[in-house]
Amino acid sequence: MAIAEESIITLEEERRGGPHPLAGKEMMGAEMVIQVLADQGVDMIFGYSGGAILPTYDAIFRYNAEHAEKEIRLVVPANEQGAGFMAAGYSRSTGRPGVFLVTSGPGATNCVTPIRDCAADSIPAILICGQVPRAAMGTDAFQEAPVYSIMQSCAKHTFLVLDPEELEATIRTAFRIATTGRPGPVVIDIPKDVQNWMGKFRGEGYLNLRGYEKRLAKLRARRVEEESMADFFRMLEQSSRPLIYAGGGVINGEAATELREFAETLGIPGVTTLMGIGALDTTGDLSMHMLGMHGTAFANYAVEDCDFLIAVGARFDDRVAGKVAEFAPNARNIAHLDIDAAEIGKVKNVTWSYVGDTGRCLDDMVRHAKRTGFKKDFSAWRKHCAELRAAHPLNWDRDSPNIQPYYVIEELNRITKGEAIVATGVGQHQMWAAQYFDFKRPRTWLTSGSMGTMGFGLPAAIGAKMANPDKIVIAVDGDGSIRMNLGELETATTYGAGVKVLLLNNQGDGMVRQWQRLMFDERFSGTDKTMHKKDFVKAAQADGYEFAERLNIDEIDKVPKMLKRFVEHDGPAFLEVMIDPAALVMPMVGPGKSYREMIVGEWIVPREQGAPAAQMDGKTKADLF
């Protein structure tokens, strides 16, 4: 691929106003890699070294020796997957792409899961892999893996650098691709001899991606046309029950401020997806919290009741839409704002759409409303929503003698008040955290939404803490999920990353057990861990945690005090809470079901008498997932 010549790219850093100070300098390929990373503002690299990436690790060492005031911090995990999720935690919490750097073969293949995880949740990240020297490629050389083919089916984009002259442009282009349009991870595979190559550093230049750049320029220039804007407001005018449905695109697209402004100006309440948590302030009046499979009952009722659904940066995922044809059954109109044209009409037909920067679109809408004096009174609908919230709140068995997970999170939330960064594993604890924590700001809720990757929580929390040393960062993990990357417990103490690890131990794979209970006649195949021997507190102590505590299942009284000590502890802290293994995530809209079939369990008040019982009908289970 050619270096872009008459480039259609005009970039901020290109307007530096003069050549790069190092332009023309003879450098090794590896040095160029690090120099471009530094130019891109990278202050931290998560990674693990090895034969094929040695020259680049050496270049970091030398770079840092020369730039003591502006070091690139190197964070070494226990496993490359951990590095990937640390980079993801860094990225999700800051919006800047996290970078991870690994060796060829096993180093690279250990990164497949985080790369796919980032792609599925549209998280910008950069993975640099060492590769065997060009001459050895294709010979089944030691630690050779077909990284290009493996990664290209998982990442937003993948580069294999075969021409060293293109190396520096490739690194820059990777950042460009990762952070523009619908963001995503980019993988760069660099043969060792390309790292060792000596050449002239240019300090500028991108690879030629004409189509991508052109589409991007169009996307960026796009505004809602006058006529289309009028259509939107006509739909809003005709509506009496409009509802915002905000997804991860609002977070990733930095559109939360505009969304809040839009909601407040027009007086429209909103629900968010799991990925969209933080798009609205969950403590605010207009927030109806999370919708979907484990959304709040009141959110799902609002979706059922709305007559105009405004989807922003959301994609009607199966965990949200359930039975698509019956999703938002009373919505006469559906508007869909998204950066990705392929999402419009992919799952659900909509009556109005805009493809482009959602924040800009919302901002234009607010201006339009103000300019035209658009006024429509939705107070009756807001009152209805408030009543739904009051009548059908989340709830659980408050008299149980056993510690309930909901209680633990509710108490923790009393301390952190919606200001903490929370990362999770995958399972029931993830859903409880989503339901019971408040989130006042975007980029404070870090969860593996689309992939649902167990093992995400602990390393993501570490990455987020390293990027946000002044914030409280809590990893809410399950006993299954934490085992997946347990090695990273030590990474936190090694680097003094003061994460708070809250382990909700229900002695097994609670979420899977929940499905087995509801759909497989309680045959707990492969999900019971009551006989497992792990002493997590000892494990944490062994890894250097000065705060490592356990609350037994009946020690309810001790919960508030213990949580306070846990959060206030200066440095990494580990707290295991033994919770009621029978606790369920409720409500639940079964897979492929309509919201009308939502079950609410014993403790949440449904709005219809005779709502479906807490048992899923066995007939439909064949293909559901």
Next chain:
Amino acid sequence: MTSTNGATLSAPSATKHVLGVLVENHHGVLSRIAGLFAARGFNIDSLTVSATEDSSMSRMTVTLCGDTAVIDQIRKQLDKLAEVVTVEDLTEQGAHIERELVLVKIAYPREKRTDLLEIAATFKARSVDMTPETIAFEISGNQEKIDNFLTMITQDARIVEIARSGVVALVRGPGGLRKSFYED
């Protein structure tokens, strides 16, 4: 692929489409595109790749069947790939030229030779190799013509082997993919 709006590849409304795709001439791009079709479960009938008048680009021609929603989704997914320069649905644009080159070797009963050569002449197929038992024909044209030719010759002969190039296509008139990319 099934979209929940009810569009499926085998839906009765499915029609044949020819997509012209220009891509950056970059290592691995073919596997990237083929991978997209595989991962998303889009069935394609043929895919060809070749160099173009501009050495920095390759051209792919993809033929596939689907209804509008499916084809639209495929186009949009292709559009997301960073190396894709431009995608156009040539069928949708109406006038386009479409050709496939076929080499087919048949085994025939001797007394049918003249008949077969006559059929070939009618279809402007050329015989390019001949033995007492077999003839190899070369034919090019749109798929309909080729299918008709194959139907005709297999009435009296048996196909020993066949190699098809896959469809290549151009828009009619003065325009072209690269031109409209740069002018649009």
